[in-house]
Amino acid sequence: MKNIRMKVARIERDMKQEDLAQVVGITRQTIGLIEAGKYNPSLKLCIAICKALGKTLDELFWEETL
Amino acid sequence: MKNIRMKVARIERDMKQEDLAQVVGITRQTIGLIEAGKYNPSLKLCIAICKALGKTLDELFWEETL
DNA sequence: AGGTTATGTAATATATATTTTATATTTTGT
DNA sequence: ACAAAATATAAAATATATATTACATAACCT
Numbered sequence: 001m002k003n004i005r006m007k008v009a010r011i012e013r014d015m016k017q018e019d020l021a022q023v024v025g026i027t028r029q030t031i032g033l034i035e036a037g038k039y040n041p042s043l044k045l046c047i048a049i050c051k052a053l054g055k056t057l058d059e060l061f062w063e064e065t066l
Numbered sequence: 067m068k069n070i071r072m073k074v075a076r077i078e079r080d081m082k083q084e085d086l087a088q089v090v091g092i093t094r095q096t097i098g099l100i101e102a103g104k105y106n107p108s109l110k111l112c113i114a115i116c117k118a119l120g121k122t123l124d125e126l127f128w129e130e131t132l
Numbered sequence: 133a134g135g136t137t138a139t140g141t142a143a144t145a146t147a148t149a150t151t152t153t154a155t156a157t158t159t160t161g162t
Numbered sequence: 163a164c165a166a167a168a169t170a171t172a173a174a175a176t177a178t179a180t181a182t183t184a185c186a187t188a189a190c191c192t
Contacts, residue, residue, distance in 0.1 A: 057123035
C-alpha cells in the first residue's frame, strides 16, 4: 500500500526523495520504493525516516485498518 | 536497547514468547531477540506484534530519545 | 531439592531488504 | 513544446533479518 503520509511529510519539508535519502543514509531508490509501498523497511530505517521528517511511527507507518 | 514495553505488554496478555511467536508466525527466538533489543525487525513484523498485543507502533517501538 | 517450563544465547542456513547501476517515465519551469 | 529535474522501476549483487537447531540458564511448582 502506498505511503502517502510519508510523501506528504517529505513535501511539507520541501525535500526531494534524494534529500531525504541523504539525511537518512540510504539511496533514493529505497525511499521511492517505501513511498510506493513496495516493501517492508526495517524498524531502524522507519525510525530514521520519522526523525528526519519530524513525525512519529504512528504518524507515518501505522495503519488502523491492516 | 531492551524492549521492556513489549515484554510488559506480552506479560499483561499472559502470553509466553512462544505464544506470541505463534500468533505472529515467527519463531520464539526471534521474539526473544527483539525483546532483548538485539536486532532490528521489519516494519511488517513490528505491526504484526503490535496487533497481537493490542498496541500501536509508538506504544511499543518509538523511542523519544534515539 | 528436583523436575518441568520459560527464556537467553550462539552457529549456521536461508529468505529478504537494500544497494548499485541503468533506463524509462513523469513533472516542472520557461 | 522543450529542456531539466524528479520520480518510477528493473536486474543483479550484497547486506542483513529471520529460521533452525542446539544447549545453557533461569523461573516456577509440588
